[in-house]
Amino acid sequence: xxxxxxxxxxxxxxxxxxxxxxxxxxxxxxxxxxxxxxxxxxxxxxxxxxxxxxxxxxxxxxxxxxxxxxxxxxxxxxxxxxxxxxxxxxxxxxxxxxxxxxxxxxxxxxxxxxxxxxxxxxxxxxxxxxxxxxxxxxxxxxxxxxxxxxxxxxxxxxxxxxxxxxxxxxxxxxxxxxxxxxxxxxxxxxxxxxxxxxxxxxxxxxxxxxxxxxxxxxxxxxxxxxxxxxxxxxxxxxxxxxxxxxxxxxxxxxxxxxxxxxxxxxxxxxxxxxxxxxxxxxxxxxxxxxxxxxxxxxxxxxxxxxxxxxxxxxxxxxxxxxxxxxxxxxx
Amino acid sequence: xxxxxxxxxxxxxxxxxxxxxxxxxxxxxxxxxxxxxxxxxxxxxxxxxxxxxxxxxxxxxxxxxxxxxxxxxxxxxxxxxxxxxxxxxxxxxxxxxxxxxxxxxxxxxxxxxxxxxxxxxxxxxxxxxxxxxxxxxxxxxxxxxxxxxxxxxxxxxxxxxxxxxxxxxxxxxxxxxxxxxxxxxxxxxxxxxxxxxxxxxxxxxxxxxxxxxxxxxxxxxxxxxxxxxxxxxxxxxxxxxxxxxxxxxxxxxxxxxxxxxxxxxxxxxxxxxxxxxxxxxxxxxxxxxxxxxxxxxxxxxxxxxxxxxxxxxxxxxxxxxxxxxxxxxxx
Numbered sequence: 001x002x003x004x005x006x007x008x009x010x011x012x013x014x015x016x017x018x019x020x021x022x023x024x025x026x027x028x029x030x031x032x033x034x035x036x037x038x039x040x041x042x043x044x045x046x047x048x049x050x051x052x053x054x055x056x057x058x059x060x061x062x063x064x065x066x067x068x069x070x071x072x073x074x075x076x077x078x079x080x081x082x083x084x085x086x087x088x089x090x091x092x093x094x095x096x097x098x099x100x101x102x103x104x105x106x107x108x109x110x111x112x113x114x115x116x117x118x119x120x121x122x123x124x125x126x127x128x129x130x131x132x133x134x135x136x137x138x139x140x141x142x143x144x145x146x147x148x149x150x151x152x153x154x155x156x157x158x159x160x161x162x163x164x165x166x167x168x169x170x171x172x173x174x175x176x177x178x179x180x181x182x183x184x185x186x187x188x189x190x191x192x193x194x195x196x197x198x199x200x201x202x203x204x205x206x207x208x209x210x211x212x213x214x215x216x217x218x219x220x221x222x223x224x225x226x227x228x229x230x231x232x233x234x235x236x237x238x239x240x241x242x243x244x245x246x247x248x249x250x251x252x253x254x255x256x257x258x259x260x261x262x263x264x265x266x267x268x269x270x271x272x273x274x275x276x277x278x279x280x281x282x283x284x285x286x287x288x289x290x291x292x293x294x295x296x297x298x299x300x301x302x303x304x305x306x307x308x309x310x311x312x313x314x315x316x317x318x319x320x321x322x323x324x325x326x327x328x329x330x331x
Numbered sequence: 332x333x334x335x336x337x338x339x340x341x342x343x344x345x346x347x348x349x350x351x352x353x354x355x356x357x358x359x360x361x362x363x364x365x366x367x368x369x370x371x372x373x374x375x376x377x378x379x380x381x382x383x384x385x386x387x388x389x390x391x392x393x394x395x396x397x398x399x400x401x402x403x404x405x406x407x408x409x410x411x412x413x414x415x416x417x418x419x420x421x422x423x424x425x426x427x428x429x430x431x432x433x434x435x436x437x438x439x440x441x442x443x444x445x446x447x448x449x450x451x452x453x454x455x456x457x458x459x460x461x462x463x464x465x466x467x468x469x470x471x472x473x474x475x476x477x478x479x480x481x482x483x484x485x486x487x488x489x490x491x492x493x494x495x496x497x498x499x500x501x502x503x504x505x506x507x508x509x510x511x512x513x514x515x516x517x518x519x520x521x522x523x524x525x526x527x528x529x530x531x532x533x534x535x536x537x538x539x540x541x542x543x544x545x546x547x548x549x550x551x552x553x554x555x556x557x558x559x560x561x562x563x564x565x566x567x568x569x570x571x572x573x574x575x576x577x578x579x580x581x582x583x584x585x586x587x588x589x590x591x592x593x594x595x596x597x598x599x600x601x602x603x604x605x606x607x608x609x610x611x612x613x614x615x616x617x618x619x620x621x622x623x624x625x626x627x628x629x630x631x632x633x634x635x636x637x638x639x640x641x642x643x644x645x646x647x648x649x650x651x652x653x654x655x656x657x658x659x660x661x662x
Contacts, residue, residue: 008655012549012595015654038410038545039383041480052370053422053475054458057466079369091384093473095426127385127473132660135388137466142424142458144384144475149372214369218343264343323346324339329463 003102010096010130020128023106027113032124040124042089048149050085052076055142058331061104063179065190066172069111071266072141074195075217077119081197082213082269084151084204087119091144093127097136108139119195121145151204155274157211159234161299162278164271166199166290167192168244169221170263174252176330183256187248194267199288207281209274216268218331219322221296222261224270225307226321236307238297238319258326261309261319272299334433341427341461351459354437358444363455371455373420379480381416383407386473389662392435394510396502396521400442402597403472405526406548408450412528413544413600415482415535418450422475424458428467439470450526452476482535486605488542490565492630493609495602497530497621498523499575500552501594505583507661514587518579525598530619538612540605547599549662550653552627553592555601556638557652567638569628569650589657592640592650603630 008015017036025034032040056072077087092112096105116123175191177183196215204210216224221243225236245260253260273281278295285293297310307319339346356365363371387403408418423443427436447454506522508514527546535541547555552574556567576591584591604612609626616624628641638650 006655007660010549010660011653011656013554013593013653013655016549037414039381039414039416039476039478041379041381041414041416043378044380045378047374047376048372049375050370050372051420051422051475051477052456053424053473055424055426055460055473057426057460057462083368083370083372085370085372089382091382091475093384093386093475095386095388095471095473125383129386129388129662130660131388131468134465135468136471137462140426140467140471142384142386142426142473142475144382144422144424144473145370146382146477147370218341218347223344262344322342322344324337324344325342329338329341329461331460 005096005098005100005102005105005130007098007130007132010128016128023109027109028123030122042124044148046148050080050083050147050149052079053142053144054079055140056331057137057140058176059137060179061108061138063191064175066193067108067111068139068141069108070115071193072143073112073115073119074193075266076143076145077121078196078215080145080147081200082215085147085149086201087121087145087147087197089124089146090116090121091125092123093142094129095136095140096128096130097138098130098133100138119197155209155211157234157272157299159299159301160275161211161272162275162295163236163238163297164273164281164293164295165221165244165268166285167268167292168246169265169268170249170253170260171246172266173263173327173330174249187252189246189248192265192267196267196269199285199290202284202288203281206284207273207277209277210271212272214270216265216270218264220262220264221270222259222319223321225319229305229307231305233304235300235303235305236297237300237303238309240309240311242294242296244292244294262322262326264330336427336429336431336433336436336461338429338461338463341459347459354440358440359454361453373455375479377479381411381414381478381480383410384473384475385410386471387662388468388471389507390468391510392439392469394522395506397524398439398442399470399472400439401446402524403474404443404446404450405524406597407474407476408452409527409546411476411478412531413546416478416480417532418452418476418478418528420455420477421447421452422456423454424473425460426467426471427459427461428469429461429464431469450528486540486542488565488603488630490630490632491606492542492603493606493626494567494569494628495604495612495624495626496552496575496599497616498599498623499577500547500596500599501580501584501591502577503597504594504658504661505580518583520577520579523596523598527598527600530616530621533615533619534612537615538604538608540608541602543603545601547596547601549595551593551595552601553590553650554652556650560636560638562636564635566631566634566636567628568631568634569640571640571642573625573627575623575625593653593657595661
């Protein structure tokens with residue numbers, strides 16, 4: 001019979017210790033985590049550091065192509081990567097709903113292990129809380145990350161800079177919509193959830209004129225473009241027919257009336273780079289496995305403070321900064 | 332009319348930005364947090380760092396003497412302090428239940444501001460998620476902390492070392508039991524929630540022979556004592572009549588059948604120190620406002636691997652390492 005998480009697992013007493021040793025340390029052990037001290041102590045050679053945090057509240061916990069475990073590692077790794085920092089250490093804090101299957105919890109931990117090995121980071125400190133049934137959505141994970149800055153400073157954005165995305169968009173959110181089964185159709189769409197540090201480390205080694213990077217998670221590419229232009233004396237113009245989109249994502253978006261530009265991604269980022277380095281950057285992205293990486297537009301002197309889309313019909317549409325989301329919560 | 336948190340506040344779009352600017356940045360702003368970047372970037376002079384994380388899930392959010400805001404700052408500050416690290420930077424990640432009053436959320440943020448000013452730390456990065464009504468217990472806060480180690484290394488625990496607690500125990504958990512109103516009595520008990528870095532920084536400056544420090548949170552003093560002895564070739568003997576206890580906590584514990592040694596604290600820590608430095612340490616604690624600080628026992632060569640209590644009746648009781656908790660979840 002599948003065992004369940006109980007409130008005792010969150011008591012701080014023996015049952016908590018057993019859960020940590022039998023499941024968490026079993027898969028994630030390293031000398032610092034093994035200490036189970038109040039804080040992990042360590043030395044870092046670099047002085048310039050990056051620090052970030054994110055809570056992962058995705059439902060369902062497992063979805064095509066990924067799960068909350070990988071998401072909670074890669075999401076935080078990517079928040080370090082896009083500021084040009086090599087991810088080094090993570091903390092993980094679990095809030096678990098009473099009644100969660102211990103097998104499911106262990107599946108998540110195993111997935112975290114694969115992701116942290118792949119991203120070459122260590123989990124060095126953590127916390128585990130259990131709340132009553134109905135007080136949490138199965139499992140929430142909050143991951144904080146510590147990285148070492150490897151890019152001196154991003155340049156200032158200028159007119160003519162190119163805007164690149166590293167692959168087809170909207171697949172993460174589409175995979176979750178499909179996994180929920182609220183809509184009665186099936187399609188083969190996998191989450192794009194992935195660590196971006198590998199490719200970003202190559203980009204920052206070769207390109208000296210990167211102006212901006214941000215992973216297009218909640219709110220998608222559309223919100224990131226608005227964050228870039230807001231209050232600035234430049235605008236953004238992107239070409240509709242350049243936006244990389246898988247057929248299935250396009251079809252589902254049309255069917256449900258969603259704009260894929262606002263769908264969440266977990267392995268896609270927007271990069272702004274001097275036009276002199278556009279082809280070099282695209283070459284690095286493609287040779288790193290991001291075959292659909294493409295320039296989607298550029299920084300423009302017109303449409304100040306706005307992001308606009310040049311449509312296939314030669315029209316121009318302003319890309320809103322939406323108030324909320326177009327979809328049920330997915331994170 | 333009191334406004335409420337909606338799912339739009341967690342969308343990552345305009346409503347999220349408004350919530351961050353109108354409430355979070357309004358009270359917590361500093362140059363790093365203002366950037367609203369994916370990660371905060373900074374330089375730290377020291378190489379030896381401490382990193383910790385904790386999720387705060389207390390119900391109710393507000394209770395006599397404190398609230399989830401202060402708790403989420405001091406709890407993490409204390410986890411850094413007890414390893415001898417000066418708390419410097421915090422991250423805050425909010426998981427908010429749809430429908431939470433915006434006024435209550437702002438009250439929590441104002442409380443966080445007071446606590447971070449008092450503890451002399453800065454909140455430099457964060458995240459905000461909103462989940463549907465019934466998927467969270469009003470508000471969960473996960474705080475990670477980064478500190479600079481200021482104590483070279485704790486010594487090894489030896490027979491004869493003294494065990495000190497910095498004040499009367501059990502007041503935090505008792506205050507929450509009372510605030511919940513599940514039991515039909517009233518008493519004036521305030522949470523002991525407080526930052527410990529101030530006094531610990533004095534202790535580590537003056538005492539060279541500290542062997543161990545741990546804040547006695549979930550599971551209380553009883554669990555900490557068990558964590559100290561487990562698997563070790565020494566034991567712990569504490570004297571029942573030396574345990575500092577407020578009359579109200581004693582009365583409520585007797586009435587409800589709880590052992591105060593296992594009640595959670597948020598401003599109490601256990602310190603093990605060489606007997607040569609016992610009186611110096613007690614002097615520092617008392618002169619720092621912890622008037623009830625006291626030696627409760629010592630490291631003993633008998634009872635190996637066990638913590639035992641010498642009772643007022645000259646008996647000896649083994650202090651269990653309990654499996655779960657004696658009480659409803661409070662954190």
